Amino acid sequence: MADNKGVLICGELIDGKPAPSTLELLGGGRALADKLGEPLMLALLGSGLGDAAKEGIAYGADKVFTVDDALLKDYATDAYISVMQKIVQQVAPNILLMGTTPMGRDLAPRLAFKLETAVSMDCLELAIDDASKLMLATRAVFGGNARGVFLCEGTKPQMATVRSKAMDPREADASRTGEIAAIDAGLDASAVRTKVTNTVKEEVAGIKLEDAEVIIAGGRGIASAEGFKMLDPLAATLKAATGASRPPCDNGWVSPSIQIGLTGKIVGPALYIAVAVSGSSQHMAGCSGAKNIVAINKDPEANIFKEARFGVVGDFNKIIPAFTDKVKELVG
Amino acid sequence: MPNMIVCVKQIADPEAPAGSFKIDEAAKTMVPAQGVSQVVSPFDENAAEAALRIKDTQGGKITVISLGKDFVMDVIKKPLSMGADELILLQDPAFEGGDSHSTAYALAMAIKKVGEFDIVFCGRQAADWDAGQVGSGIAEILGIPSVTPAQKVDIADGKVTVERVITDGYEVVEGTAPMLITVSNELGEPRYPKLKGIMAAAKKEPIIWSAADIDADAAKCGAAGTKAKLMKLFVPVKEGKCELIEADSPEEAGVALALKLREARLI
Numbered sequence: 001m002a003d004n005k006g007v008l009i010c011g012e013l014i015d016g017k018p019a020p021s022t023l024e025l026l027g028g029g030r031a032l033a034d035k036l037g038e039p040l041m042l043a044l045l046g047s048g049l050g051d052a053a054k055e056g057i058a059y060g061a062d063k064v065f066t067v068d069d070a071l072l073k074d075y076a077t078d079a080y081i082s083v084m085q086k087i088v089q090q091v092a093p094n095i096l097l098m099g100t101t102p103m104g105r106d107l108a109p110r111l112a113f114k115l116e117t118a119v120s121m122d123c124l125e126l127a128i129d130d131a132s133k134l135m136l137a138t139r140a141v142f143g144g145n146a147r148g149v150f151l152c153e154g155t156k157p158q159m160a161t162v163r164s165k166a167m168d169p170r171e172a173d174a175s176r177t178g179e180i181a182a183i184d185a186g187l188d189a190s191a192v193r194t195k196v197t198n199t200v201k202e203e204v205a206g207i208k209l210e211d212a213e214v215i216i217a218g219g220r221g222i223a224s225a226e227g228f229k230m231l232d233p234l235a236a237t238l239k240a241a242t243g244a245s246r247p248p249c250d251n252g253w254v255s256p257s258i259q260i261g262l263t264g265k266i267v268g269p270a271l272y273i274a275v276a277v278s279g280s281s282q283h284m285a286g287c288s289g290a291k292n293i294v295a296i297n298k299d300p301e302a303n304i305f306k307e308a309r310f311g312v313v314g315d316f317n318k319i320i321p322a323f324t325d326k327v328k329e330l331v332g
Numbered sequence: 333m334p335n336m337i338v339c340v341k342q343i344a345d346p347e348a349p350a351g352s353f354k355i356d357e358a359a360k361t362m363v364p365a366q367g368v369s370q371v372v373s374p375f376d377e378n379a380a381e382a383a384l385r386i387k388d389t390q391g392g393k394i395t396v397i398s399l400g401k402d403f404v405m406d407v408i409k410k411p412l413s414m415g416a417d418e419l420i421l422l423q424d425p426a427f428e429g430g431d432s433h434s435t436a437y438a439l440a441m442a443i444k445k446v447g448e449f450d451i452v453f454c455g456r457q458a459a460d461w462d463a464g465q466v467g468s469g470i471a472e473i474l475g476i477p478s479v480t481p482a483q484k485v486d487i488a489d490g491k492v493t494v495e496r497v498i499t500d501g502y503e504v505v506e507g508t509a510p511m512l513i514t515v516s517n518e519l520g521e522p523r524y525p526k527l528k529g530i531m532a533a534a535k536k537e538p539i540i541w542s543a544a545d546i547d548a549d550a551a552k553c554g555a556a557g558t559k560a561k562l563m564k565l566f567v568p569v570k571e572g573k574c575e576l577i578e579a580d581s582p583e584e585a586g587v588a589l590a591l592k593l594r595e596a597r598l599i
């Protein structure tokens with residue numbers, strides 16, 4: 001066990017390219033690997049991997065393991081668990097990281113139980129303890145009200161999934177060199193017990209929440225789908241994406257795909273305008289990376305005012321139209 | 333008719349006002365504030381609802397299992413009052429101080445003792461430590477397939493069809509029972525218990541099992557079976573310097589806010 005070496009990232013691909021979460025992990029993982037004086041490795045599972053491995057090296061990996069197999073085209077729990085178990089046995093990494101994505105959330109805990117080791121889910125920060133050289137994994141607990149720092153003492157690999165935007169990718173350096181090694185999946189189709197028969201994805205029109213520089217987020221106080229329409233002219237003027245807290249999604253006023261928070265999207269805009277959002281810890285978990293939060297809420301005691309830089313206490317129905325007109329005048 | 337198991341955890345209300353949240357840093361525990369009630373962890377109510385929707389159309393049996401201590405009967409019986417059939421409480425000092433590994437182990441041993449089942453439902457994450465591991469862990473220990481997290485679950489002739497929540501949508505996943513499924517809020521609101529259900533639940537005695545009752549290996553239970561060590565628990569400090577824009581009317585406040593954001597070069 002003492003021989004486990006290196007930081008291994010289980011990467012993800014979007015349209016054949018390393019996903020943003022993977023680039024972030026390569027950035028954060030590089031720092032851990034350097035501190036330990038150990039290599040940074042990347043595992044890429046998929047079908048038709050193309051140049052993704054080279055990109056992995058450009059973004060910081062020393063070694064990339066590619067597993068190219070038709071059965072790995074889309075994420076399937078059994079197939080990915082089996083391949084990752086094989087890689088971990090072959091490579092014996094010290095640390096194994098994934099993104100807190102639909103894949104990482106499903107794969108990491110099950111793999112940890114298979115490998116009989118601990119995983120810290122949805123981490124905000126990873127560091128190496130000077131004395132023990134073990135990984136300190138900081139994660140939000142109690143809905144974001146507190147932070148817990150966890151250590152995996154007796155077993156390897158030390159595992160974690162990392163929240164989106166918690167780490168910064170490095171600049172790509174095409175001149176970096178590294179090793180690429182193909183690993184055979186060795187999968188037996190009959191061992192994959194679940195099958196994806198259909199995927200239904202909503203095409204997001206306009207600016208994606210994850211990339212937006214300005215976000216207008218509506219909460220329960222917006223009270224209806226029509227209420228959300230009142231935010232549209234403002235969003236259009238500011239070239240903003242529209243987001244929501246959970247209740248508007250649960251109530252069907254807006255699409256569940258625009259939920260921001262602990263179990264929704266993680267955003268980090270320059271400006272986040274929260275309208276009729278109370279600022280629950282679970283909501284703030286998704287937007288505390290915003291550089292400036294502006295709150296419009298009729299309740300002066302609302303928690304959102306503790307998180308905001310600017311605030312207006314009052315009824316959004318009256319504030320938003322006047323605010324929008326003035327913004328149009330100033331911006332337009 | 334499907335046999336279903338639902339794992340639920342009793343926790344302090346996760347939606348209590350942020351201001352009431354307190355921890356004991358030395359003991360590394362959360363301190364339940366005055367007036368904050370105990371609840372069934374919200375996603376576990378969604379899990380119970382998923383099982384009940386199957387029972388609504390096909391019948392079958394729902395067994396609820398909870399591991400913990402200091403159970404509040406009115407709270408932990410909620411799934412029964414919603415329409416579940418049995419309640420098993422895993423209560424033993426040996427289970428205390430556990431983490432995801434020891435909790436999943438004890439729940440898996442209890443499920444083995446229950447015997448036959450088609451689907452085990454869990455919440456996507458318990459809303460106290462937000463770990464999101466125990467469901468997958470139970471599936472791994474039992475050696476059954478798992479799908480996480482679900483917004484819709486159907487079963488017909490042992491074939492299970494799940495809508496799995498993914499970014500910007502869902503995927504339809506098919507497999508065969510027995511299976512473990514974790515459930516998310518996208519499934520929809522859990523039903524309110526009806527008076528009849530509440531009365532039936534009040535009369536129902538929970539079954540209480542100790543570690544010995546489920547043949548659990550003491551070394552894998554509670555604190556002895558943990559693999560993750562909590563080094564520190566703290567509440568992050570917030571700057572909390574909000575500049576409130578004041579004006580004579582809401583309309584004027586809207587105008588003033590726009591000017592303020594311009595001045596701060598935010599728009």
Ligand SMILES: Cc1cc2nc3c(=O)[nH]c(=O)nc-3n(C[C@H](O)[C@H](O)[C@H](O)COP(=O)(O)OP(=O)(O)OC[C@H]3O[C@@H](n4cnc5c(N)ncnc54)[C@H](O)[C@@H]3O)c2cc1C
Pocket residue numbers: 143218219220221222244245246247248259260261262263264265275276277278279280281282283286296297298299302314315316317346347374458459
């Ligand atoms: C495990 C877990 C995970 C969760 N994940 C998420 C998540 O990912 N994202 C998320 O958002 N939530 C999440 N939640 C739910 C969260 O706890 C809160 O319930 C939710 O964020 C509250 O949304 P809200 O602020 O819109 O509603 P409320 O808390 O009801 O607040 C509505 C606000 O609107 C104000 N208001 C009402 N009318 C007006 C008006 N006319 N003008 C101005 N202001 C008005 C009120 O003063 C109030 O402050 C989660 C909960 C749990 C337990």
Ligand SMILES: Nc1ncnc2c1ncn2[C@@H]1O[C@H](COP(=O)(O)O)[C@@H](O)[C@H]1O
Pocket residue numbers: 339340341342373375376379397398399400432435439453454455456457458459461462463464465466467
């Ligand atoms: N003590 C417990 N008793 C019963 N079920 C539990 C317990 N802890 C966790 N679970 C189940 O496992 C799910 C995930 O929990 P966790 O991994 O702790 O976030 C929960 O939503 C419950 O369904």
